[in-house]
Amino acid sequence: MRSLLAALIVTLALAALCYCEKDPKEPSGSPSADSIKIKKEVANAFVKRQKRYTPYERYYEYYKSPMEQMHERCENYPPCDYLSDQIGFSMAYNYYFGRY
Structure with a gap:
């Protein structure tokens, strides 16, 4: 059981190193504004x-x-604008202006 756990930990560590390794040819971070x-x-x-x-749209x-x-x-x-915010437009x- 311990050997299986050790092998799993070593495999995960190698995978993490391979995943995190940066390629020097690729730019790091986000692309520049010019690109x-x-x-x-x-x-x-x-x-x-x-x-x-x-x-109809022209009309x-x-x-x-x-x-x-x-x-x-x-x-x-x-x-009227202030009152319409308080009690509604209609x-x-x-x-202020009477019936419609």
Whole structure:
């Protein structure tokens, strides 16, 4: 039993040494900042959002819904904006501007 345990410990020690040994050709640690940089054009092509050209999206870009207009009206008036955080938008809007 002891010989088996000794053999196991020696094997684990050798495996740990082989695993931890560093290769002098490989850079140590994380890659440098220069190695991960990409060209600006490549990055922009990757991140750039594709434009959708449907009539509905063009309409919604130019015209806001009545509810969004009311939200903006309440946000632009500081007492209404503060009260909307406390009691909710609809009650604050009704208090300052009347019914929808």
